[in-house]
Amino acid sequence: MTSIPIEPKNQETLFICYGKLNPKSVVGYKYVILESSFYTSVEIQQFKENNETIFAYLSLGEVNQYSKLYDRLKSTFIGENDNWNSFLLNLDLEITTTVLAESIDEYIKLGYSGIFFDNLDNFGIHGKQTSQKNSLLAFIKNMKSQYPNHLFIQNAGLEFIDFTYPLVDAVLVESVASHFDFSTSTYQLRPEEEFKVRLETLDMIHNQYEIPVLLVEYANSQERYNCIQDRLEPSEMPYFVGTIDLQTKPNFNPIPSYAF
Numbered sequence: 364m365t366s367i368p369i370e371p372k373n374q375e376t377l378f379i380c381y382g383k384l385n386p387k388s389v390v391g392y393k394y395v396i397l398e399s400s401f402y403t404s405v406e407i408q409q410f411k412e413n414n415e416t417i418f419a420y421l422s423l424g425e426v427n428q429y430s431k432l433y434d435r436l437k438s439t440f441i442g443e444n445d446n447w448n449s450f451l452l453n454l455d456l457e458i459t460t461t462v463l464a465e466s467i468d469e470y471i472k473l474g475y476s477g478i479f480f481d482n483l484d485n486f487g488i489h490g491k492q493t494s495q496k497n498s499l500l501a502f503i504k505n506m507k508s509q510y511p512n513h514l515f516i517q518n519a520g521l522e523f524i525d526f527t528y529p530l531v532d533a534v535l536v537e538s539v540a541s542h543f544d545f546s547t548s549t550y551q552l553r554p555e556e557e558f559k560v561r562l563e564t565l566d567m568i569h570n571q572y573e574i575p576v577l578l579v580e581y582a583n584s585q586e587r588y589n590c591i592q593d594r595l596e597p598s599e600m601p602y603f604v605g606t607i608d609l610q611t612k613p614n615f616n617p618i619p620s621y622a623f
Contacts (some may be wrong), residue, residue, distance in 0.1 A: 376601035377577050381420060382610035386410045389612070393601070394516070394533065394577065396420055396479045399470050400431060407474040416477065416514055419470035423463065423499060424482030424492060425449040435462050442491055446545045451491055454498040467506055477513040477532070478506070483520025500526050507531075516577070524568060533575040536565060540594040541580040541587070543607045550583045550607070552590055562598055569600075578602035588615040 378389055381398040386409035389395060395410060399419035402410070410417045426432045427449040439459055440450040452459050467478055485492045486499045500523060507515065507530040514532040517523075524534065539561045542551045553561070569576045578595065582588045582604050595602050605613045 377579075377603040378414075379579060379603050379605065379609055380612055381608070384612060387413070389414060394418065396516070399466070399475070402473075404473045411474065411476070417475055418477050418479040418514070418516060419467075419473075419475040420479050420481060421463065421466060421470070422449075422481040423452070423454065423502065424485035424490075425451050432462055432466065444491075451485070454486075454492070454495045454502060460498070460502050463502065464506065464509075467510070471510060471513055475513075477510075477515050479516045479518065479535070480531075481518045483517050483523065487520060487522050496523070499523075503527060503530050521564075521568065524572060524574075528572040528574050531574070533577055534568065535577040535579060536561075537579045538581065539565065539578050540591045541582060541604075543581045550581055550587055552587070552594075558594060562600075565600065566598070576600055580604045581607045582615065583607075585615055588613075592617060 375391060376393045378392040378394070379396040383398075383401045386402070386406050389410060390413040393415045395414045395416065396418045397410070397420060399421060407417060425444050425447070426436065427447065433450075436452065436459060437450070439453050439456050441453050442451040443449070444451065454460060470478060480503065483499070484490055486496045487493060503515070503517075515530065516533045516535055517527055517531045518535045519537070520527065521534070521536070538553070540553060540558050542553050543549070544551055552558075565576045568574070578600050580591045580595070580602060582591055583606055588604050591604055604615060
């Protein structure tokens with residue numbers, strides 16, 4: 364029997380870009396995550412016409428000097444993330460949560476389907492903002508109560524999933540199959556056993572909490588992309604592969620799988 368090529372579907376669910384794009388260039392995705400401040404309400408509507416849900420990016424853990432939140436919060440920073448040249452927020456302060464809440468309100472009014480909460484791992488046991496964990500969780504709960512008809516995705520923060528799973532509509536996890544080494548600026552694959560453990564953990568979270576798990580991986584070559592696809596396609600988890608800065612639309616070519 365002749366084999367029939369089948370285009371992989373998992374990577375057609377999720378799209379992320381923090382650079383400015385033509386809305387017409389992004390078509391057919393269930394989840395699209397964009398840099399919040401780049402687009403007008405008209406452009407957001409154009410994204411929504413060609414995709415299912417459009418999310419505004421918002422870090423709850425840190426901002427860089429180019430963020431429009433920087434000037435309002437710079438007197439409150441408690442440290443710095445050297446990997447990204449960004450500054451750590453203090454969610455224990457009312458001014459911080461007020462500014463973040465105002466941003467969310469602005470993005471919702473612009474027409475975004477919901478918000479992508481980045482940097483939740485900052486508040487975990489190994490993060491620099493772990494003492495603010497309760498403030499973080501209270502903020503997310505408050506936002507869900509204010510916008511019950513809008514959607515939220517959390518990035519990382521798996522140790523909080525017992526609390527957050529009723530409040531968010533998906534969990535995104537980075538670097539499950541791949542790994543970017545900031546000390547050497549190199550793209551790598553995770554060791555096979557480490558990859559399998561991570562994937563099994565996410566399968567358990569997906570099944571236990573009945574919540575979508577989305578994956579973001581990093582590659583800088585077609586060869587590395589192919590390796591990531593080979594690892595992730597059997598899992599049926601939606602995934603996106605881009606370069607580490609996520610500033611451009613990637614040009615990797617998916618390899619078709621085959622039915623016999």
